[in-house]
Amino acid sequence: MTQENTNQEYQYMTRRIGSTTYKVKVFFSDGGETLEEKILRMIRNEGSAAAPPCGKIGTPQMSRQSERSAS
Numbered sequence: 001m002t003q004e005n006t007n008q009e010y011q012y013m014t015r016r017i018g019s020t021t022y023k024v025k026v027f028f029s030d031g032g033e034t035l036e037e038k039i040l041r042m043i044r045n046e047g048s049a050a051a052p053p054c055g056k057i058g059t060p061q062m063s064r065q066s067e068r069s070a071s
Contacts, residue, residue, distance in 0.1 A: 010027045033041070 010025055013024045013026060015022050015024070
């Protein structure tokens with residue numbers, strides 16, 4: 001169920017999820033960034049985020065043979 005009430009400055013949106021009804025007030029800005037600009041900015045920022053250091057996994061050092069080994 002969706003109801004939208006329009007005003008010049010904001011808009012109310014009502015959504016029902018399960019047994020809970022949410023009423024959200026959404027504001028729009030004439031001078032803000034467009035959806036396309038926001039998506040491009042998010043993609044650029046994601047690429048510049050520092051990735052965690054990755055290392056190689058060495059061979060495990062075992063003092064006895066695995067129980068599942070066939071020897």
